[in-house]
Amino acid sequence: MLPRRIGEVRARQMLLLGRVLSGSEAADWQLIDQAVDPGELETAAETVIRRFAEAATVAVGLAKWLMASGQSASLDEALRHEAFAMELSSRSEDFREGMAAFTGKRPARFEGR
Numbered sequence: 001m002l003p004r005r006i007g008e009v010r011a012r013q014m015l016l017l018g019r020v021l022s023g024s025e026a027a028d029w030q031l032i033d034q035a036v037d038p039g040e041l042e043t044a045a046e047t048v049i050r051r052f053a054e055a056a057t058v059a060v061g062l063a064k065w066l067m068a069s070g071q072s073a074s075l076d077e078a079l080r081h082e083a084f085a086m087e088l089s090s091r092s093e094d095f096r097e098g099m100a101a102f103t104g105k106r107p108a109r110f111e112g113r
Contacts, residue, residue: 006031056094057112 003011006029013019023035036044052060062085070078089095093113101108 054108054110056089056092056098056108056110058092058094059089062089 002015005011006014010029014021021029021031023032026032027035033048034044066078066081066085069081073081094108094110097110098108
């Protein structure tokens, strides 16, 4: 799967020639989300953790499923998956909380339900 992700030439450099990437190269090649200086690592990690903790877990889980299944799905199958995901997420308590927060102009407080 690596050649699909970063291209055949880059994958060959890594797999056949043992090329080691720096953090910034890995970020440029989209192998990782971001590279940070060692002194900033804890703060950056806490930021990501907090954002996931505050997220609507049903929607996040469905989005992850859609991204993974969409890699190999036909357009028709991907659209069916999206419709299914929208139906599931719209029945969640987090969806109702998100709508209430939006209309109430306040931050949402998702609980993963």
